[in-house]
Amino acid sequence: MATEPEFQQAYQEIVTALQDSTLFEKHPKYQKVLPVVSIPERIIQFRVTWENDKGEQEVASGYRVQYNSAKGPYKGGLRFHPSVNLSILKFLGFEQIFKNALTGLDMGGAKGGLCVDLKGRSDNEIRRICYAFMKELSRHIGQDTDVPAGDIGVGGREVGFLFGAFKSYRNSWEGVLTGKGLNWGGSLIRPEATGYGCVYFTQAMIDYATKGKESFAGKRVAISGSGNVAQFAALKVIELGGVVVSLSDSQGCIISENGITAEQVAAIAEAKIKFQSLEQIVGDYSAFAENKVKYLAGARPWVNAGPVDIALPCATQNEVSGDEAKGLVAAGVKFVAEGSNMGCTPDAIHVFETARSTAKSSSEAVWYAVGKASNCGGVACSGLEMAQNSQRVRWTRETVDKELKKIMINCFNECVGAAQEYSSEENKNALPSIVKGANIAGFVKVADAMFDQGDVF
Known part of the structure; x- marks a missing residue:
């Protein structure tokens, strides 16, 4: 494990969540x-x-x-x-x-x-x-x-x-593969599912924190990445009335005060298939001629996007550092949901979780969702694709989207439920931790199956 830092980090996240709960005690x-x-x-x-x-x-x-x-x-x-x-x-x-x-x-x-x-x-x-x-x-x-x-x-x-x-x-x-073409066994919504699902999970967090009084409408949303997940997260945010203020790639980020448009996202999608960088895309595509964006070489969006209500890391692992997390909190962020896997470093998670546990009310808290919960929409839709393949049928776009949204909302509710059920004595009065709830809920489901099948005895 000493030579496997990414695995050790993922393992330690599970261990910390379980040990900081009453699961092993009960x-x-x-x-x-x-x-x-x-x-x-x-x-x-x-x-x-x-x-x-x-x-x-x-x-x-x-x-x-x-x-x-x-x-x-x-x-x-x-x-x-x-x-x-x-x-x-x-x-x-x-x-x-x-x-x-x-x-x-x-x-x-x-x-x-x-x-x-x-x-x-x-x-x-x-x-x-x-x-x-x-x-x-x-x-x-x-x-x-x-x-x-x-x-x-x-x-x-x-x-x-x-x-x-x-x-x-x-x-x-x-x-035998999911993410197939629609003409040969694929599912509608599958390309969009991880990005859409991340937004649906975030909306569930907003509903819970504000008792249904707020939505994405009017919210400033910082998104990292410019691949499949980031593109469809951005399009769904725009559809729901939010303002997408950033996207990024491995070489830099773009910042838009007035909001990145759906036309600009479409241009990025077209160019990324050809492995073009954001810097090239901003210079080459007409979609960026009228609605100007700022390109920052070698930068990530978190401390450059200005005031931010929501942050969706959608690029790769460990893309939000502790200092960047502090910058986001200072910029007013209230909701952080990972579209990427393990998008936040342990230091960043500590910053967000401290801002939640010390908050006096849900409206003052920072709500952080770990990727195994907030980005499970992609594999959820893959599961729906497998079901359609088994039946030799294709569901409508509306059916798949409805099922995806239901799965994401159920996932959020299970995370909250597990966090509340297994909260330690010193944390019982704090707002529920989505990261701990996600780890506990997922672990218990897998553990029960392993006991039933004799994998653990």
């Missing part, structure tokens, strides 16, 4: 679960080789961490990025176990990926990479065994190539 048997659930059921590491467009052979390490199947088939994304390593995949897979449990659907936890940079590669080369990766992965997955999805670097194009490769190698057309 039910001592649950202490047995931690050492078992923290070790993956299986880790598959394999060599991936392909021919690049120059006719040269390249090689990279591929992985699938099949972490826990107590709640259902292994379920979790595939990440194609040069940062991919076992620590990151174990952290993501570990988070996925409890995130999937919080959806209320039958899914276990897993994660996988390839240590590769797709930038600058042609569609043909990316197809060859996907086929080379799936040549080995296809031995270990199936609709009742392990159902991967996309993640960073794996969008609709890559999912299509991976599905085609699986079908070719296994001679089987099945719902």
